[in-house]
Amino acid sequence: MEKNNPNAVIRIASILIFFSLWQISSLYVEVDLLPGPNEVFNKIILEAEGNEIFYHTAITLKRVFLSFIIAMFIGTFFGIYMGRNSSLNNFLDDWLIMGLNVPALVIIILCYVWFGLNEVAAIVAVSLNKIPMVAVIMREGARSIEKDYVDVAKFYKISGSKFFLKVILPQLYPYLLSSARSGLSLIWKIVLVVELLGRSNGVGFKLFGFFQFFDISGILAYTLVFVLLIIFVEFILVRPFEKKISIWR
Amino acid sequence: MDFHINIKKKSFVNPHDKTSIDVLKNINIKIKYKEFVCIVGPSGCGKTTLMNIIGGLIDAEDQKLNKEQNDLKTDGDFGYVFQTSRLLPWLTVKENIELVCEENEEYIERIEFLLSEFDLHEFKNYYPKSISGGMRRKVSLARALIKKPQILLMDEPFVSLDQPTAESLYSVLINYWKKNPITIILITHNLKEAILLGDRIIFFSKRPASVVYDHKIKSKTEGLSIDNIEIQKEYDQLRKKFPSLLKGLV
Numbered sequence: 001m002e003k004n005n006p007n008a009v010i011r012i013a014s015i016l017i018f019f020s021l022w023q024i025s026s027l028y029v030e031v032d033l034l035p036g037p038n039e040v041f042n043k044i045i046l047e048a049e050g051n052e053i054f055y056h057t058a059i060t061l062k063r064v065f066l067s068f069i070i071a072m073f074i075g076t077f078f079g080i081y082m083g084r085n086s087s088l089n090n091f092l093d094d095w096l097i098m099g100l101n102v103p104a105l106v107i108i109i110l111c112y113v114w115f116g117l118n119e120v121a122a123i124v125a126v127s128l129n130k131i132p133m134v135a136v137i138m139r140e141g142a143r144s145i146e147k148d149y150v151d152v153a154k155f156y157k158i159s160g161s162k163f164f165l166k167v168i169l170p171q172l173y174p175y176l177l178s179s180a181r182s183g184l185s186l187i188w189k190i191v192l193v194v195e196l197l198g199r200s201n202g203v204g205f206k207l208f209g210f211f212q213f214f215d216i217s218g219i220l221a222y223t224l225v226f227v228l229l230i231i232f233v234e235f236i237l238v239r240p241f242e243k244k245i246s247i248w249r
Numbered sequence: 250m251d252f253h254i255n256i257k258k259k260s261f262v263n264p265h266d267k268t269s270i271d272v273l274k275n276i277n278i279k280i281k282y283k284e285f286v287c288i289v290g291p292s293g294c295g296k297t298t299l300m301n302i303i304g305g306l307i308d309a310e311d312q313k314l315n316k317e318q319n320d321l322k323t324d325g326d327f328g329y330v331f332q333t334s335r336l337l338p339w340l341t342v343k344e345n346i347e348l349v350c351e352e353n354e355e356y357i358e359r360i361e362f363l364l365s366e367f368d369l370h371e372f373k374n375y376y377p378k379s380i381s382g383g384m385r386r387k388v389s390l391a392r393a394l395i396k397k398p399q400i401l402l403m404d405e406p407f408v409s410l411d412q413p414t415a416e417s418l419y420s421v422l423i424n425y426w427k428k429n430p431i432t433i434i435l436i437t438h439n440l441k442e443a444i445l446l447g448d449r450i451i452f453f454s455k456r457p458a459s460v461v462y463d464h465k466i467k468s469k470t471e472g473l474s475i476d477n478i479e480i481q482k483e484y485d486q487l488r489k490k491f492p493s494l495l496k497g498l499v
Contacts, residue, residue: 148331148333148335149335149337151306151331151335152331152335152337152348152349153348154305154306155304155305155306155327155329156348156349156396158348158349162348166337166340166344166348167337167348170337170339245339247376248338248339248340248376248378249338249378
């Protein structure tokens with residue numbers, strides 16, 4: 001515990017400096033363009049009173065969660081398969097490059113045109129944007145699997161499920177975590193664009209409204225809440241999981 | 250039950266220039282049941298390749314690995330102590346041994362027995378990184394013996410260990426072998442070690458490896474130290490007999 005104290009102090013100092021810089025900057029910039037932390041917190045309280053912020057944040061979180069699960073599942077499956085099978089890798093490699101380079105906006109517009117302005121189109125658009133990145137990271141993970149350990153499993157003829165869970169998966173954990181982290185940060189950004197373009201609820205929809213009324217404190221209020229939620233997920237779920245799986249290091 | 254290794258040829262293709270390199274040629278070895286055979290030969294001559302063929306990790310052309318008339322394919326016939334311990338670093342000592350066997354009453358008892366036999370009990374929940382190199386080799390040996398193999402393959406299991414640690418491992422191995430006699434094939438670069446532990450030494454030529462001399466060990470010693478005078482005598486005789494063959498060996 002004592003060992004962690006210096007880190008905690010550094011973190012708290014960093015947060016305090018961030019808010020101080022924000023406050024100081026807001027004093028020198030026109031208040032409508034950059035409201036200070038006080039105004040933003042007041043806006044959060046105002047939005048919370050009518051439960052609006054909870055409703056829209058929950059809707060966006062649901063979309064983020066669903067897209068994340070779909071993208072991670074499909075991306076991991078294809079990534080591992082491509083990393084272990086050169087024929088499939090040759091077949092899908094160009095698709096992957098294409099998927100990585102098609103702008104997110106194009107995929108979103110196409111999904112809305114093809115499937116309509118509905119929930120399915122929104123989720124599919126976000127997932128499609130993320131799948132190639134997960135696949136690329138997991139492909140690298142699958143390629144880096146230690147042959148020596150695979151040989152041990154092969155020699156002792158261990159069962160398929162044991163082989164995957166005890167030999168392969170632990171080697172992929174760093175890659176899974178890396179793609180989960182980058183996935184979460186990318187997905188929630190894309191979800192906002194999807195909501196802004198074609199949904200009638202969610203944080204993206206609200207931001208569009210604030211933009212039209214030039215309400216910067218509203219934009220910052222929703223952004224701040226969502227960023228805090230993602231940080232919460234990182235500290236409550238991702239980091240403890242990371243600590244648990246890397247205890248042997 | 251005797252064990253017969255018959256390999257006509259094993260080649261590898263160089264991925265850069267696609268040339269074929271012969272590694273093993275006309276290997277014909279008969280090993281008696283419960284015999285402790287050591288294989289020595291120059292570095293890179295193909296000893297590990299031979300072990301991997303026996304262990305079923307790679308195939309050779311026209312290979313025949315027969316235990317009398319029966320092909321050795323049955324799960325659990327072999328145990329393999331690899332050149333490096335190859336313990337999975339994210340599994341504890343006990344989990345590494347459990348990995349290769351079924352989770353039933355018989356194996357739970359067997360794991361406990363081997364942990365005690367090899368003085369690993371108090372380290373069973375340690376990760377490989379937290380134990381010494383000598384202990385890691387012991388765990389690797391315990392993992393190889395968990396299924397009660399009939400043939401134990403050991404690829405330089407004592408390399409890069411200091412002499413006291415190596416000798417403590419000799420004693421673990423020999424004590425187990427005396428109580429549970431099985432066929433052991435050991436690759437080593439240490440001729441004294443081979444004389445101390447084995448019944449026979451098979452000398453391999455340079456690549457492509459073939460058997461150049463099959464030596465029956467004469468020294469019978471009480472202790473398990475390679476500094477024994479009998480071992481030294483036999484070692485000197487072999488060195489005098491095959492100066493070029495034993496160049497580079499310890």
